[in-house]
Amino acid sequence: MGARCLVLVAVLLASRSSQIFYSTDQCPLIHVQVGEKTVRKASWCCGVAPSNLTDCDENGTLFWTESEIPIGDFAPEVDTTTVPMEKLPSAVENFEKSGEPSAKYAHLYPIADWKAGWYDDEYDKIVNHYWMEFPPPPPEAHYAFAAVYFILTVVSLCGNSLVFYLIVRCKSLRTPSNVLVANLAVADFFMMSRGPIFIYNCLNFGPITGYIGCQLYGVVGGLTGVAASASLAFIACDRCSVIVHTFDPQHKLTYRRAALTVTLIWLYAAFFATLPFTGRRFGIKPYVPEGYLTSCSFDYVSDSLANRIFILVFFFGAWCVPFSIITSSYYKICRHVLDSSLTRIGQERQQRKGELRLAILVVLMIAIWFLSWTPYAVVALTGISGNRRLLTPLLTMLPAVFCKTAATIDPFLYALSHPRFRREVLRMWCRKALEKQRAKRAMQNHMAIWRSDGSLRNDRNA
Secondary structure (H helix, E strand, O other): OOOOOOOOOOOEEOOOOEEEEOOOOOOOEEEEEEOOEEEEEEEEEOOOOOOOHHHHHHHOEEOOOOOOOOOOOOOEEOOOOOOOHHHHHHHHHHHHOOOOOOOOOHHHOOHHHHOOOOOOHHHHOOOOHHHHHOOOOOHHHHHHHHHHHHHHHHHHHHHHHHHHHHHHHOHHHOOHHHHHHHHHHHHHHHHHOOHHHHHHHHHOOOOOOHHHHHHHHHHHHHHHHHHHHHHHHHHHHHHHHHHHOOOOHHHOOOHHHHHHHHHHHHHHHHHHHOHHHHOHHHOOOOOEEEOOOOEEEOOOOOOOHHHHHHHHHHHHHHHHHHHHHHHHHHHHHHHHHHHHHOOOOHHHHHHHHHHHHHHHHHHHHHHHHHHHHHHHHHHHHHHHOOOHHHOOHHHHHHHHHHOOHHHHHHHHHHHHHOHHHHHHHHHHHOHHHHHHHHHHHHHHHHHHHHHHHHHHHHHHHO
16 A cells, blocks of 8 residues: 555454454554454564565564463464455455554553544644653652643743833833833743643643644744744843943833834744745644644654754754844943943942843843753754654653743843842832832941942042
């Protein structure tokens, strides 16, 4: 039958009314059937595509795996009678319509339970059964990932909502620079809003949300992931302009430029995120389950050349380009601040210290993003480089979940590090602490002025 050469041989079991279907397509499963129900499975490897079992005995190897067909009642008595090829198509057609995946451990996965949700035979065709070459993970592993994701989701949604609310509510925070911060908060918020899909899949041990749930999870993840990376890149450029080009109006970010930047960010992200839909005619696969089959992403274990090229381009656009911009921007910031801080006195030196603290905190945020997303990028590159056998479900699930920590930590880095954010939070929930903070800041200003006056007197006396 074209590329799939299937050979069907009818045999009888010793004391049962049964049939065994044999196939020579890359050592697939043999389905031992009693009546209408499949009761045993095993594997048959043969070096060539024989016309009967006698040929296979001479040119290949016939064996049962995992003791799925034990010696005894279900031991097959092989009938080497050749089956005429013209009688095969109808039987083969029925075999292909059975919807049984051909992976080694597919029969151990609760596919029947998934089909009670939105998982169907059509969706089963696009699921990469490479992951079913591994035994199903224990329920405890699914529950652990669900618990971790639940915590990350709650913390991220609360933190990003707080940042966005403060920027919208407080006039002092409605600056062009904070428009980019708000955009980052929106991207992180929607990235973690996919949590219920992942958690529901974990509680059902697989992709029970089916095609719709997987595509929604994948496209939102691709869209918000690229948008967050691009937002961080533009935030780095803005910080560089503020610190390095303080008095240059051409580098100043205005509301108009900020709005244009946000628009470009989402268009850029949408281009990459929608390619699994728009690029199917070029061979790009849709979003598929990965690892434990509870999260969805690009099919980086596929052998498709077009799919590999797409993932490589995505890696360049969503990881390499933002990382290059971020690295160059903060290199300029650090070099400028270190060169100029030694020549400042009094209040100017105090201002430079603030700028240095700001640069360090934003660099810390970028480092968290880098450490969060790089392991997942390495996993994807390993898959498309032809080394997918190095990838196990657990090895891919850990980076897939860990990369969400950036979306959880980002809002708190901004809220806890930026003085204006802290002040507005204290104003909302703790006015006494705000008054103490104001008194402390006034004392620091007086001390800075006193030191400046003292240094000037010393210079005059000298």
